[in-house]
């Protein structure tokens with residue numbers, strides 16, 4: 350299968366480090382507030398990626414962190430008048446609630462910075478010993494000039510980077526691009542370190558957590574495109590210094606989200622929290638709307654996109670309801686994990702072309718409707734295919750078993766229809782509609 354690697358800027362044949370196994374890491378939220386719908390895009394995208402790898406038979410380990418030590422958390426603590434640990438706990442819980450409401454719950458490992466401090470100290474000490482980092486005024490900085498590949502991910506010239514980088518007042522660095530591995534602070538929460546009281550730098554936190562869970566290199570490192578620079582570039586620089594690699598063989602980035610062609614921002618007033626969004630749209634509709642645009646493209650959320658997603662979701666619900674009745678009556682058992690479809694795999698193997706997969710789903714829905722109308726032989730196969738594919742996309746559909754009572758009504762309905770007792774038949778039909786069977 351082919352994956353677009355942000356590092357090489359090419360579609361590359363995917364080969365895992367260890368045969369049959371995949372390790373993946375997606376940068377998680379900084380827990381200082383509720384997450385917005387832009388944060389849900391990597392979650393929905395990489396759940397789908399994970400599910401597809403599982404379907405292909407890989408053993409996948411998926412980690413996504415909580416950035417629970419960060420100046421943003423200190424600022425929130427001051428505003429909310431609680432301490433940093435309470436802020437982190439509150440928004441970790443809120444995020445986990447969001448994931449549950451969006452039916453996204455498959456991450457295997459959720460490391461936290463607070464549990465990784467000793468590893469962070471060791472990591473920074475090694476970088477200092479190797480001369481890749483230096484201490485100034487109890488802060489530790491990374492020496493970017495020692496990395497000749499610096500800028501490889503974001504493909505920026507060092508000159509551009511220097512002119513674009515902001516130098517904060519009071520920062521005494523050798524080079525404006527050097528970034529803090531450890532930052533001295535006298536505000537809010539501080540931790541004792543070999544260099545004085547302070548907090549770790551964000552770019553260091555992710556590398557340390559990856560190394561701690563997986564070792565020096567993983568298969569896939571992913572996140573939103575806005576993290577490419579400086580976050581991911583700086584993760585790579587540290588990994589080159591310490592492990593002589595780019596942390597991951599494949600870097601994947603999802604595009605950003607616009608709302609009605611405008612960038613989401615607090616100042617425009619179109620900023621949407623994930624928790625509010627899920628009150629207006631159900632999880633399936635949101636996922637269909639997201640996945641109907643290729644993950645690397647910017648996603649423009651409009652009313653039209655949601656109407657389309659709702660329409661697609663309703664078509665799937667309607668056909669599965671009919672199929673479920675047929676399968677129940679005929680005692681047929683579907684599967685929702687393993688039915689192969691060549692076209693589906695062709696699309697997914699092309700860097701996860703989910704818009705094509707959704708078009709394929711609509712074709713399968715049409716075929717299944719036709720099969721049910723004609724009582725064809727492929728009802729079970731088509732149902733299982735649709736359920737397998739929707740399951741990989743992260744969509745959830747109920748296929749309830751008929752109760753004895755419901756089965757009885759169904760049989761009476763069929764009997765009365767056969768006898769042409771239309772009035773009685775219609776009574777049972779209404780009963781079945783009430784039971785949500787028809």
Ligand SMILES: [Zn+2]
Nearest residue numbers: 376377555580
């Ligand atoms: Zn990260």
